[in-house]
Amino acid sequence: AQTVTQSQPEMSVQEAETVTLSCTYDTSENNYYLFWYKQPPSRQMILVIRQEAYKQQNATENRFSVNFQKAAKSFSLKISDSQLGDTAMYFCALKDTDKLIFGTGTRLQVFP
Amino acid sequence: GAGVSQSPSNKVTEKGKDVELRCDPISGHTALYWYRQSLGQGLEFLIYFQGNSAPDKSGLPSDRFSAERTGGSVSTLTIQRTQQEDSAVYLCASSEEGVSWGGEKLFFGSGTQLSVL
Numbered sequence: 001a002q003t004v005t006q007s008q009p010e011m012s013v014q015e016a017e018t019v020t021l022s023c024t025y026d027t028s029e030n031n032y033y034l035f036w037y038k039q040p041p042s043r044q045m046i047l048v049i050r051q052e053a054y055k056q057q058n059a060t061e062n063r064f065s066v067n068f069q070k071a072a073k074s075f076s077l078k079i080s081d082s083q084l085g086d087t088a089m090y091f092c093a094l095k096d097t098d099k100l101i102f103g104t105g106t107r108l109q110v111f112p
Numbered sequence: 113g114a115g116v117s118q119s120p121s122n123k124v125t126e127k128g129k130d131v132e133l134r135c136d137p138i139s140g141h142t143a144l145y146w147y148r149q150s151l152g153q154g155l156e157f158l159i160y161f162q163g164n165s166a167p168d169k170s171g172l173p174s175d176r177f178s179a180e181r182t183g184g185s186v187s188t189l190t191i192q193r194t195q196q197e198d199s200a201v202y203l204c205a206s207s208e209e210g211v212s213w214g215g216e217k218l219f220f221g222s223g224t225q226l227s228v229l
Contacts, residue, residue: 006154037218043201045220091155099168100145100218104154 002027004094006103013082014111020067021077021106023092030054032096034068034075039089039105048090051075082110114138118204118221125194126229133189133224137206144181145218146189148173150200158202161187162209194228201225 003026013019025034036048051059051068058066063083067076079086087110092103117136125131137144146158157171161181172178176194181187191198201223207216 043223045203045205045218047217050217099157099160101157102147102155 002094002096002098002101004092004101004103006092006106008106009104010107010109012109012111013079015082015084017082018078018080019082019108021079021090021092021108023075023077023103025073025075025092025094027073027094027096029096032094034066035093035095035100036064036066036075036077037091037093037102038086039091040085040087045091049077079108084110084112086110116204116206116219116221118202118224120224121222122225122227124227124229127196128193130190130192131194131226133191133202133204133226135187135189135204135206135221137185137187137204138208138219139185141206141208141219142184143207143209143216144187145205146179146187147203147205148200149203149223155203158189191226194226196228199226199228 005024008022032053034051038046038048049059049061049064051066058068063080065078089105089107091105093100119134142163144161147155148158149155159179160168176192179189203220203223205218205220207218209216
């Protein structure tokens with residue numbers, strides 16, 4: 001069965017600094033996709049970044065990048081140059097041949 | 113429409129009543145999910161429709177919960193004999209699965225906030 005674990009319920013960072021959110025997962029499949037979604041106070045879920053498991057190169061999207069360690073089944077999100085608008089819940093998600101499931105989320109607060 | 117639409121945005125009901133929550137996915141999207149998000153919690157998977165396949169109902173918490181997807185488009189989540197613990201935000205999402213297997217972006221609606229008094 002698929003599982004996704006986010007062990008940091010809350011994180012905080014000062015504006016312009018860098019923060020890393022952790023995620024571990026489990027799947028019996030060799031090929032799968034991993035995602036980070038952002039949920040701001042508006043409740044609207046937004047895709048931040050995605051990674052294909054068979055690609056060794058870590059995905060990057062502007063200030064957002066991932067550290068994908070396939071053997072360790074770890075998928076952390078790094079946010080560089082944090083901005084106030086990054087304040088939100090962040091969810092890690094996994095999709096293999098089954099449905100897409102989410103972790104319990106990390107609440108990120110960016111302070112001025 | 114341009115995005116996933118959910119209605120109502122807010123629903124207040126009395127314990128024991130039935131409620132229906134509606135989701136209009138993006139036209140052409142074959143996959144549709146329902147998730148439940150309790151206050152300050154993560155997204156709990158409820159049910160997954162993919163094309164003409166039998167839905168994955170493994171996340172439905174009890175037989176009071178059911179969902180349909182008519183004509184491969186609109187979906188309705190029904191909760192019978194609502195209980196206070198059913199209070200949560202119910203999120204619907206759709207994707208164009210099959211285009212790039214597994215990696216498709218999910219488009220979410222804004223959710224229905226259900227409050228059971």
